[in-house]
Amino acid sequence: MPEDLGAQVRSELFKRKMSQKELAEMVGISNAYLSDIDEVKQMRERNELNLQTIKIYSVPLGGSN
Numbered sequence: 306m307p308e309d310l311g312a313q314v315r316s317e318l319f320k321r322k323m324s325q326k327e328l329a330e331m332v333g334i335s336n337a338y339l340s341d342i343d344e345v346k347q348m349r350e351r352n353e354l355n356l357q358t359i360k361i362y363s364v365p366l367g368g369s370n
Contacts (some may be wrong), residue, residue, distance in 0.1 A: 307351070312345045 318328060329336040 309346075311346060314343075 314328070317323075318325060325339055326336040328340040332339075
């Protein structure tokens with residue numbers, strides 16, 4: 306499985322001895338916005354994993370009948 310974008314960015318920042326804040330300034334966005342982008346991506350990945358787990362175990366969705 307390929308490494309996710311967030312991990313690649315963190316790895317490059319570490320290699321370059323650069324902070325996330327410095328990267329945000331370089332690309333013209335706020336550090337908070339850069340963090341939000343990564344957090345949204347992580348939430349999507351967790352939601353996808355949860356959905357896959359529900360499908361695997363046939364957990365019913367919705368209320369009781």
